[in-house]
Amino acid sequence: MDTQPNSPAARDRKYHLHSYTDARRHQEVGPLIIEKGQGIYVEDDSGKRYIEAMAGLWSVGVGFSEPRLIEAATRQMSKLPYYHNFGHKGHSPLVDLAEKLVTMAPVPMSKAFFTNSGSEANDTAMKMIWYRSNALAQPQRKKLISRLRGYHGVTIASASLTGLPNNHLSFDLPIANVLHTSSPHYWREAQPGESEQDFSSRLADDLEKLILAEGPETIAAFFGEPVMGAGGVVVPPAGYWQKIQAVLAKYDILLVADEVICGFGRTGNMFGSETYAIKPDIMVMSKQISSSYLPISALLINDKVFEPLADESNRIGTFGHGFTGGGHPVAAAVALENIKIIEERGLVANAREVGAHMMKGLRELGAHELVGEVRGVGLIGAIELVADKPGKSPLGKAGALGGIVNKHLQQNGVITRNMGDALAFCPPLIITKAEVDTLLAAVKQSLDATLKEVKD
Template sequence: MDAQPNSPEARDIRYNLHAYTDARRHQQTGPLVIEKGEGIYVEDNNGKRYIEAMAGLWSVAVGFSEPRLVEAAAKQMSKLPYYHGFTHKSHSPLIDLAEKLVQMAPVPMSKAFFTNSGSEANDTAIKMIWYRSNALGQPERKKINSRKRGYHGVTVASASLTGLPNNQISFDLPIANILHTSSPHHWRDALPGESEEQFATRLADDLEKLILAEGPETVAAFFGEPVMGAGGVVVPPAGYWEKIQAVLKKYDILLAADEVICGFGRTGNMFGTQTYDMKPDIMVMSKQISSSYLPISALLINEKVFEPLADESHRIGTFGHGFTAGGHPVAAAVALENLRIIEERDLVGNARTVGAHMQKRLRELASHELVGEVRGIGLIAAIELVADKATKAPWGKPGALGTLTNGLLQQNGVISRNMGDALAFCPPLIITEAQIDTMIDALRLSLDEALKQMKA
């Protein structure tokens, strides 16, 4: 990379190790340095503006630089800049946000517990599940099931739940007692001629066989995203969640819904669990809860989970878990104001109507020579790129075509993210149909440019 020695790019290379980045390649290419954000747009340090088609990291629901969130943070910072929820302590934003989330939940929930990220929340859920099993006198019931291609975070336990190889290779993961069942990606994994309903039935059978092989008395919970996000925006096939939940109910296995990406409007309902009629015992929330203006995440647990935890904490004398900044008053105040904006501006409705337009426009690209599949719901989608539509074969090394096209798309003023050869789109919930059209036009141009380069 040709950069001045004291430029932001050069200093970044000198001092930063980046997440989800090839560290050696970064030394050659350097970063895209983002300096400003407004609405659905961000601007780099050279003054170039981009549509942020990933809402940052699936998360900036109300857009960038929302004045009401800035004001909420400043007001709370001046009143109570920090306090905690340990040892019978609390504060108003913590109480108000817990009440709001429990009341918003689409199924009956009992209590909220606050953490700082989706990873921490899923890690905490695992600990709660194990704690509960001990409280119930079932110390053998510790195994937890998630899915191949699922994403649940990067802490030691949550990265073990995650079903993506790059989150586990060389980290000595997964840890013991984490099981992975089939991915619900019909386009990629269905047998020839297998309908979505038949595919879903087979996946439910796969799960039941795994539970029986392990011993139902040893399996405590199942974790799943309503729609898989970082695994490539995998939308479940028809009947999938109904069939999976029937298996879990048969063996009295808890369901933990990871709503970190789907929650607060993304799928066209307030929660992804509503979109797919899920009945979770645990709901994990982050990202759009505060539009990621400040780090905050939450777990909601029902009575079935809470009551044994309460009994065990009483027996021991404490629930020995918590985070210094869990339920931070400033983050909680921002989250409350963010949720007010989502409701007042009907951004869930916008995700439904503008999302339908985005899905329609993306599906117009299905005939493009490089597009193998278009999938999505609401304001979340992906296009899967292939070199050969018939065989679904990649162009060279898997991920090479996605990387090429994503780079061209960024040059054309749209920031997306490729997970292998799947390009994802998850724009802020405030996006308009006209802005969607601009985004899709840039995508079509980028696909054409990629095809031209491949044939050169």
């Protein structure tokens, strides 16, 4: 621990309340202060370099310190540093970005709406859905379904959609009208002898039973990530999305695809909806839309959503929702340039090719005594750590093994993130096979060090 009273670490402990951190523990151990970033690497204030194997927070697609994004921000900042889109006003970067997103969507979309984060975007989707139900004279159709272990944000409403206990405990969440159905984690949740297709059928049946119990006329929408991110990189089992969509169509329930992590190449296609043949009514996107160089997020809505919303705003006289920084011109300019880079440099194909190399290497680690499961798609993957392979059981308290391996990885020059005992890997889309090999070697070294530690 840094004991220098005026060091960044010491001042951080004194003044800074961190996200997703044990605040009392942080006062004891302090932070890792990151000062620089270049490509797939970041550097701390002591000069130590790390592979950023989580791309920040699943988000720095084109890598750190990309000159074109810095130049795009500088150009726009010098021309129009801020404007808004309230009251029939707009600006060119946002017009261009809206057109780009609507035209590149994998299914027909009508309009884009801009917010500042994935949480705000999902929160906005919830409000739009309720607004639409009222416009259609269906005031009873307000319930929303998401999934256990799903992640949709941390605002009061979007955190209610999130299906993780620590996002609810002591926050008095979830709010009313938010329901949760089964998690699609085959390895953990399947019954003995159950095939992936049978497991998917059972989960679709669970969903339909929930809808019928609540009343189909009360269910407005279903929210789901194509691949669950913060829930542990849960890849859907065979047939899952096909069967879930059939249930939703049967009861005329809107589908919201949360593409905040999967969008812009992560799964080996531009959108996770393409990877799994999902046909959403609303798409939510953030993170890699600007490689998180600046905060920006967007919702795409189809005509089924837009037309009633437009009618209702005409009846009332306004669509009374928006954010001061929503669709910020500098963020929009950076997002446009970021998408150009992803397209011009073939980073979606790179995620597919290098991701296959990463997944092959991770699966080879599946033989390790501490690895229970390896899962992933494209350039996002995870290894599930266990103390007992046959029993799939943790080492004492769930998350203990994940924390130990994560500690060794950081010592070995890799920053990643453990969600309990699931250790995630989501590096920048620009990573090469050689850099993946360096990452995998550090993972192997850290697993071995952990095994020695827990056995000693």
